[in-house]
Amino acid sequence: MTELGTGLPLTAADRDFRDEVRDWLADNLTGDFAGQSHRGGPDDDDNWELRREWERRLGAGNWLGLSWPVEYGGRGATLSQEILFAMEYAGAGAPPRAAFHGETLMAPTALHYGTPEQKQRLLPPMARGETVWCQGYSEPGAGSDLAAISTKARLEDDTWVVNGQKIWTTFAHHADWIFAIVRTEPGSTRHAGLSYMLIPLDQPGVRVVPIRTMLGDSGFNEVYFDDARTSSDNVLGPTGEGWKAAMTTLGHERATSVLNYQFSFRREMATVTEIARRRGATADPILRDRLIDSIIGLEIMGYNNLRTLGTALRDGEFGPEASIGKYYWSTWHKKFTELAMDILDTDGWLGTEWGDGPDGDAETLRRAFVRARAESIYAGTSEIQRNIISERVLGLPREPRPSGAGR
Structure with a gap:
């Protein structure tokens, strides 16, 4: 069945x-x-x-x-x-x-790289819904070029002392812990010398500054570390080899976490389809063709996700193929929300401070439209995903890099 x-x-x-x-x-x-x-x-x-x-x-x-x-x-x-x-x-x-950052991103990495003691310490509180984690990857000078990370940590006795800055850190102002990629080997560059570190946020050496978005929320934050401290056993995997662990997390972010998106998109699709029928938009052959194309695209998304997950189960880890799913769903959702705005017509932009306007679902779809602009950026921009797919999945020649950029 x-x-x-x-x-x-x-x-x-x-x-x-x-x-x-x-x-x-x-x-x-x-x-x-x-x-x-x-x-x-x-x-x-x-x-x-x-x-x-x-x-x-x-x-x-x-x-x-x-x-x-x-x-x-x-x-x-x-x-x-x-x-x-x-x-x-x-x-x-x-x-x-x-608390999905902990359960869907950090926890799979802990299961793969953590010691039995670390797993027993970190996972049960998450399973009880007691702890909130956030992700400390991007920095002002290291977004798509993640290997340019400059946040540093030095070991003093049995404690790591952390200095630096992270940005676009979702829910950091609510989180108990942050899993962060930091540079632990002085003089190291690019992928070498990085460690996957777990840092408690409720301490004097951490300052969290919310970033207010055009939607009026403050889910994103800047996080500043000024001699912040964490125990020496709060590193997943070997010290200085954190790039592999970081890629494990990104693989899960680009693949498994998309399940929640996929089925949320189904709910959005049902809403848009009902609005289109109610407003007579399905009588417009162009809008009807775009709606059908979106429905087909959503089904393709599901099969792509199954293929990626099946490959991971077979190989034991997510490979670069995970970028296919991330690129596909973020591109699909951007086009779909544009269709939703066209079906809503002027009601897509009317209302006071994102009020409902004439249609009760208009605000939700407007917010989805604005958020979809960012979905092609976070978890790796579409440009980065295309490079990964072309070079590491299809085996095409690497894109020329500027002189001295490294890899």
Whole structure:
């Protein structure tokens, strides 16, 4: 039996799991938790306290870290079950996740590179929804060129002392910890001498400055380290070899985390299709053709994701193929939200301070349109994704680099 919308063959255990998810969501998406799917997003901290409370509710239900080993708080779930959960979660209109950076990005890296002691210390609190993590990669001088990182750490006895700056750090003003790429070998350059370091944020040596966006939220932040400290055992993988661990995190960011996007896009698609029918936009042959093209593109996205995830299961890690999915979904969503604005016509831009205007769904779609402009930048720009695909997947010649740029 194949589940509509996943393309996956389902076993009896999968169907039982799906029914358990549905029943739990129906029992728990009540009261203040109901109807909150539009409040906040991957870089928007709207409705934060309720989302944190929901995160703890998910932890109590044992829905966090589904595929993790049971001894670390997970369920040992299969890939099919992870996909089913993402689909049911989005379809039920559950609140946006508050702690996904830890569960979907840092935790897989910890499972791959962490010692047994580190896994036991780091993972169970995340599985209970108790800790919030943020990602410290980009710097003012190291965005797409991530190997240009300049934040440094020196070892003093059994403590790392960190100095530098990170930027575009989502939810840092709410987070307990940051997983950061820092330079730990003096004189090192590019990919060498970097370490994957875990740093507590509630300390005198850390200053977090929110960045207000045009949508009015402050999900992004700058983080300044001024002799910030962390224990010597808060490095994942060998010291000075953090680039591999960093790429593991990026692979998951570009691949597995897209499941939540994919099924959220399905909800957006249903909304736009209903608006198009209600307003008679489907009578316009050009708009109708664009809508059909978007529907087909969303199905292709799902199959691309399955292929990437299947390859990772076979090889044990995400390769450069993960860039295909990231480039595809961010490009698709940009075009789709442009279509949504054209269907809304002038209502796409009317309203007071992003008010609803004549259509109750207009604000949500307007915000999706603006956010989609940034989706082709974060987790690696589209230009970077195209380079990775052409050079590392297709084996084409490398793009010429400026003299002295290195690699």
